Amino acid sequence: xxxxxxxxxxxxxxxxxxxxxxxxxxxxxxxxxxxxxxxxxxxxxxxxxxxxxxxxxxxxxxxxxxxxxxxxxxxxxxxxxxxxxxxxxxxxxxxxxxxxxxxxxxxxxxxxxxxxxxxxxxxxxxxxxxxxxxxxxxxxxxxxxxxxxxxxxxxxxxxxxxxxxxxxxxxxxxxxxxxxxxxxxxxxxxxx
Numbered sequence: 001x002x003x004x005x006x007x008x009x010x011x012x013x014x015x016x017x018x019x020x021x022x023x024x025x026x027x028x029x030x031x032x033x034x035x036x037x038x039x040x041x042x043x044x045x046x047x048x049x050x051x052x053x054x055x056x057x058x059x060x061x062x063x064x065x066x067x068x069x070x071x072x073x074x075x076x077x078x079x080x081x082x083x084x085x086x087x088x089x090x091x092x093x094x095x096x097x098x099x100x101x102x103x104x105x106x107x108x109x110x111x112x113x114x115x116x117x118x119x120x121x122x123x124x125x126x127x128x129x130x131x132x133x134x135x136x137x138x139x140x141x142x143x144x145x146x147x148x149x150x151x152x153x154x155x156x157x158x159x160x161x162x163x164x165x166x167x168x169x170x171x172x173x174x175x176x177x178x179x180x181x182x183x184x185x186x187x188x189x190x191x192x
Contacts, residue, residue, distance in 0.1 A: 025040050044072040049067050073092065085109070109122055
């Protein structure tokens with residue numbers, strides 16, 4: 001079924017939902033190994049093709065579908081326990097043509113099976129939407145997956161949620177931040 005506000009519509013035929021996302025994340029406070037959590041902000045743009053968008057629900061053919069565009073801004077906090085375990089939480093606000101503005105909360109844990117090469121993860125989100133269709137059942141809010149490092153800066157993620165949706169992400173990581181260590185000034189340098 002499709003949930004649209006307080007209304008519920010039963011599907012007439014099976015229709016695949018196509019969803020594509022492009023995002024950017026910036027580390028406000030990277031993980032320097034100082035025991036303090038890393039803090040990041042980000043934005044995701046989501047493009048998709050989904051179900052009926054008519055004022056009177058029709059949903060008889062794929063031609064009754066609609067293209068959806070949405071934006072999601074979020075703040076994420078990550079706590080690491082060595083190289084093998086890290087936990088994260090996030091709060092987000094999403095806006096799309098179909099869903100309007102929505103808030104969501106989420107969290108998850110990642111375990112390193114092979115440090116720097118392979119991780120397994122589990123995530124929970126208070127709400128999830130794909131191509132402008134909102135899923136409200138708790139069973140569709142859990143996601144598990146693998147993160148494989150193609151290189152130190154490129155990760156491919158294969159994930160599946162309990163609703164049966166398959167998610168593939170390609171992530172490009174920027175340079176790892178390092179703490180700046182001040183050095184004492186030298187009196188040996190020439191001025192000119």
